[in-house]
Every structure is written in C-alpha cells, then in structure tokens.
Amino acid sequence: MKKLLAAAMAALMTLGLTACGGGDPAATVNAPDATTAAPGAATQDPASAAATAPADEGYADYSAGFPQKVTIEIPVYDRAFEGWDVTNNYYTQWAQSEFGDKYNVEVKYVAVGRSTEVQDYTQMLTSHTAPTIIMHYDMPQAVTYYTQDVMQELDNAEIANYAPTFWSYSQESTETYGAIDGKTMFTFAVRPAADNYTTIIRKDWVEAAGYKVEDLTTLEKYNEMLLKWKELGLGVDGEMLTQNNYVYSYSFRDWPNDPQWRALYSDLGVADLTTDATKDWLKNLNYMYNNGLVDPEFYLRDDYTKAEAEFVAGNVGTYQFYIAAGTDVFSATLANDPGATFAIVPPGAIVPEGKVAQSRGYWPFGMIMGINYEATDEERIATWMFLEWLSQPDVIWKWQNGVENENYTLNSDGIPVKVADYAGQYKLSNNNNKDYWCLVTEGLRYPTDELFDKANLLGWAPPGYEQLAADTLKYYKEIDEYRTPDALFPVVIASLTEYKTELNELFKQLYVKVATIPEADFESAYADACQEYLDAGYQEILDEKQSLIDSGSFTP
C-alpha cells in the first residue's frame, strides 16, 4: 500500500510539474496580416460559417452571439482598495451576465498593478498571459509596447462596424494619433476636458503666517510664506520625488513658446534636464532645500501614500493628489490636528514673477489601447463588441454611478448624488469604478457644460469640502489658455525607446543631487549633471527628434 501511495504521489507531482510548461509561443502567434479580414471579407472559420452570416459590409454578423465561446481578457488597474475584489465583484459579474452571456463571450478581468503596470505587462507578455487589450495612459510607453511587436494592426472599419458608438467617440483621435509607421496600432477612450489633480494647503498655517491663500500669486510670495512657516515652526512644503511624468518645468517656461521647441523638449517619457526652465526649477528647489523650506527627505516620498502620510502627520503643509469624494486625507489630518483647515493652492504660487501658469494639456484622448498580437479575430471582434456595450449610455451610467436609490439619488438637475457610506452589494470601487470604464471615457459625459461641471463637483467634493472642488475647477479654467499638449510623432523614436528607462533613473539621481547640493556649488553641479545626462543618451534623443521636427514629421 505504501509502495502504491509513493508511486501515485510521484506520478501526480511529476505530472503537476510538467503541466506547468507553456506551449510553443510561435504556434500561438496570430499574424494579423494573414488572418485579419480585410473589409469586405468574412472572418469566421469554415466550420462555423453556417452559424454566422456576413453582414453587408463584409464583416461576420455576431449580433446573435458567437457560435463558439470566445474569451476576452480585459485589463483593470488594481489599486489595492481595501475589501475590493478587482476581478470578481458585482459589476464584473454583471458584465458577464449582461454582455458575455448574450454574445457567448467569457469576460475575464485581469488585474494590473497601477504602480507596477509596466512590470506587470512585461511579465505577462513574456509569459504569454497578457490580456486582450494592452493599455497605457501615456504614449511613450504605448509606443514601447509597439516596438516589441506585441500589438496587432487595427482595422478602423472593423472597429466602426462592431463598435459604432465607441467609434463615434474615438474615430477622430484614432485617425489622428493612432497610427505608427503608417499602421493603425492604437484606439482611444475619449477624454472630456476636466482635471481633478490639485494641490491642497494647510489654510490655518497660511493664515497663522499672516497671509491669505488667494495672496499666494507668485513663487516669490509663496517662498516668503514658507520662511514664515519655518520661523513659526509650523512645517515645510510637501514635495514628492519627480519621476516618470515630466511636467515639473511648465511654470518656469517662457510664454509664448515655440511649438518646435516644445516638440523637442516636452516629453512625458524623458525629462528636459538641460533646458533653462528645468535649471530655474532646480535652482528654486535647491534654494528651498538649503533654507529648510521643503521636506528634507522629499526624495524618499516616491508614492502618494508616503506623501499623504507626511501631510496627515502635520510635517508638511501641502499635498498634491487627485481630489475625489472618497478621499480620507482631510479626516485623517483632522484626527491628528482638529484645528486644521484646507484650501487649494492657486496656480500662480508655483510661478516665478514675470511668467505665466503654464501646464501640460492632456491629449484629446484618455486610455490608449492596442490589441494583443496573440488575440484571435474572434477575440478582437468580441473586444470591440464589449467596448460598444460599455459605451451605451445606460451601461456606463451604471458603471459610474451604481443603482438608483442604492448607490445614489438624483437631484433636481438629474445628477446623481452619492449615498454616503453605501456598503451594499452594488458598492462601487473607491474611485467610482473608474478603472473599469476608463476604456471608453476618461470622465463623466453630460449634454451641457453646466451639468458636466455640476456633476464633476459632486464627484470631487468630499462632504463639507465642496469649495475645494469648486476652486479646483475654477483654477483649471483660469489657466486653460496656457495649457499645451506634448507633440506626437508618427514614427518610433528609436533612441527614446533605447534610453528612456536609463535616463529616467539617471534623472532622479542627478536632479536630487543638484537640488540637495550647497547653493554655492549649484552652477557647476548642474553643468556636470547636464553633461552626464546628454552623454547617457539624451543628446541622441534630441538629435533624432530634431531631424523629425525639421522634416515636419510631428503633430504639435
């Protein structure tokens, strides 16, 4: 008996281990050129031809469902919200029952860490487990995925055929920005003009220093106030490690600026360390550091949680974040200091005298999406059909708001007002399910600007802090004319792909070194840093971009 048991164990475990091996990736590669149907051609395999009839445009008609079960894997950002199962909850089950079951599609959600998405995607792609949609918010990284050949070429007519509502929103962006090297590789979610990224400040500290928040109209005045904070022992300016998205130097740039200059230096993927704007930004940071006006360990605050902890603890007086109704930053700060009051930092407070409050403008699209090269025709089509379902007004309404009289009630304007602390079965994720519906839109959509603003204010304002949401919106509109998007290049910038990761690491090291050096050594340290940065690949990027700009190959 023991012998048999031992043999059985060995066989079972050996089989289990060998089952871990993957298939031959080459065997599963989908060659889009060979298998993707051109407009006018049917895409179904012969065995299922009887079950589906080609539509007029030549695309197979799957409106009655796919003859054989199709599985689509939809990525969703996992932000580690407590108590929230990101891939299995009421709404993911609802997607399956409402969309999946109707069309014989299994809708499988795949969690992607929000702060580790590139690492997660890289590992999933190399192990052939990446979801059907490959997505990213920023074009430089989306292009990096493209250079690895992990996305298939898209057929605009096919999207229009299977997802007409989605296409009506994304057509312009896709046709304008979706092509790389002459091939359509990306389609996009729409992005309504709104931004809830803001900086809050301890209003009680500002007033204790003898200022009013609205008086902080220039960087010089703001620094004066920080000196007062220091004298009074209140705290310092909050600062996070600058990394990945390089938008730090806008307020130090000249205005107006040349679109070609912007195309050369403005880039989310790589920092413009060598520009005068960056030098001025660094000089100010260096001044703040050496005079004790900024968090002395700012370079350790490499995520929002750490920066928020400093604000909540009362060590720093400012904190940048995406303000939302569900935020706990105010209640947590008040628990430590019941006398704390808050305000929004005016945009001028980070702008030197003589400059204007510039800012990076979003591209007119939200999420950037490509289709996994391993997805079959049916999986790709099912994905378009899923995006079409998600784009329906009643569907996205439910994703964004939940169920009436459970999650929300309607006010007189017809805008949903969230039921405070709702914890029933229809509970939304902590950011109103944004990570599910961001595939089709980056924000709420309302028929008029007035309703749009009102709805945003309700979504951004924590109870009792409506003024903060209103000020965020007011300041966003104030600097609208000074907001400029990055240029887009229709080809891959090879040197950018080659050096981006290393330059990102190097930038962090160099800028922290220059910012924390004694003021007297600033000029030489900055010059050395620029030279090292240029030698590490930035010069090559500038040269390649310049040649594209000279030939007019960019969209300003």
Added chain:
Amino acid sequence: MIFRGTKRPDGAAAVPKADVKPKAGLSRHLKSEWQLYALLVIPMAFLILFKYVPMFGLVGAFENYKVARGFFGSEWVGLKEFGNLLKHRDFLPALRNTLLLNFLDLLFGFPMPIILALLLNEIRSKWFKRVTQTLLYLPHFLSWVIIGALAYQLFGLNSGIVNNLLESAGLSRIPFLQENTRWLATYVAVGVWQSMGWGIIVYLAAISGINPELYEAATVDGAGRFRQALCVTLPGIRSTIVVLLILNLGRIMGGSFERIYAMQNVATTEYTMTIPVLIYRWGILGTQFSRAIALGLFQSVVGLILVLITDRVAKRLGEGGML
C-alpha cells in the same frame, strides 16, 4: 532489500561486492527499491523543469529577442549584445558594486554564523539556547521589503527612531542611509543581522557530529572551554566551513536584488547599481530582454568560474572540495 553485511542472515559467507555483476545488481536494486527511485523523480523533474529547461532562454542573449517572435523567430545577432554590454556606461560600476557588496557580505557575514554557533554550543541551559536560536532565526523569515521599511523607520535621517534618540541625547543626527559610505555600512550590517541566525543551523549540525571523546580527551589534557572550542570544535567543522565558503564564493557575482531594491534611495546611488539591479532595469522596466539575458549569462559564467577556482584551491589545501 540490499544485502550489505559481510555475513548473510543464514550464516553463509557474503558474496564479495566485486563478484556481483553490476548490471544484475543495479537491476535487482532498482526492482527492490523502485519506490525510492519513484520519489526521486519528483525533485529530478523539479530540477530539470525549473533549473535546466529555463536555460534554453539563454539563447536570447545571442538574438535581438522580441516577445512576439519568440526564441525561434527573433533575429540572430551573435555576440553583439555582449559587446554592447561591455561598452555600456553602467556595466563597470555595476560589476564593481556587485563584487564590493558581496565581498563585504562575505567578509563580515560569513564568520558570524561560525562565531555564533561556537558560542551557542557552549550554552548549557537548553531553554536559553533554544530561545536564543529562535530569536536569531527570525529575521531570516522577514521579507526584504519589510526589513527595508524597518531600516528607514529606524535609521532615517529626519524621522528615524535611532536619530531621534541621538538628538534627544544631545548628539547630532547621522545619515545612516542617506550618505553613500554610511549607507554601505548599514547595508552590510543589516544583511549580517538578517542572515547570521539562519547560517548557524548547518554549523550546529556539524558540531553535533563531533566525537564527544575528543572533548573528554581535551579536558584530560587540561584544555578549558575556549581552548576546546578552538582546538576541537573549530577543526571538527572545518570541512563544513570550506564547503559553505565555496558555495558563498559562487554567489559573489550574484547578490540579492530585493535587498538593494528595498534599501536604496535616489540620494545615495554610489553603491546601489549592481548586476541584479541592472538586469531588472533593462529586462523588466526597459524591455531590453537580450541585453538583460546577456548580463545574466555573464554573471552566471563568472560565478561558475569562481566556484571552480575555489574548489581547486580547497583541494590543494587538503580539503575535499565539492566537485
């Protein structure tokens, strides 16, 4: 059952081993002990599947590897990536730092478990010995992410508990983790603390195998506890020390990615760029798979060479070696 004795149970003389035909013996042996061999299949399958099969991926070092094209479809570039690797500005600093950090770990971390094992061996109170051992083991089970966070909570310049205590005592704050040389010292000290307890297990096992008569003889000769530890215990575990030294030298080109990643910060980067960090940066963050694989292969080959050299030296010095 294998018949091992010089005399068979029935009293007949044992068949000399040399007279047994190996083939027949092996076949009978396999037949009678097949259950044990069946169990051996499990670790063998594990070893082959997870240690040998992945080596096929090393072919990527000689290709311009693209995920979508796979190992069979990617362009063959020969030794090009190795050339790029050697010319890369980060390669030499990474090589230097890897060797430096591992050498310091070896210098300070390797003797600590030996010293601790010798000390623990002298403790006569069993409960005290067990409690001490358990406390020494515990850090080994903590993840480096936790240890890294603890290190900054304890040794951070502005809010670390140690610095707060120093300031309360009227002393100035010390940048344990925010100045390059001090970071290096803290890194090594934390590593020694984390690993020393786990390392004593092997030495205590080796000590338990020393013949007690040797201690009795030493006592008769008038040797005290210290002399016994030095002249009986230490020579008794010498071969274990040599084997572990060879194993550790094989890792001198390796090093823990997690440990550096958890303890690094961008203000002190002089020693944090190591080969594992570079592999992560190139492979996972930068999707430059071929270069990352080439660096990994370089690291492994140098590690293997070091093991072979050490083994040869150990043999020349009269030890058994490993190979």
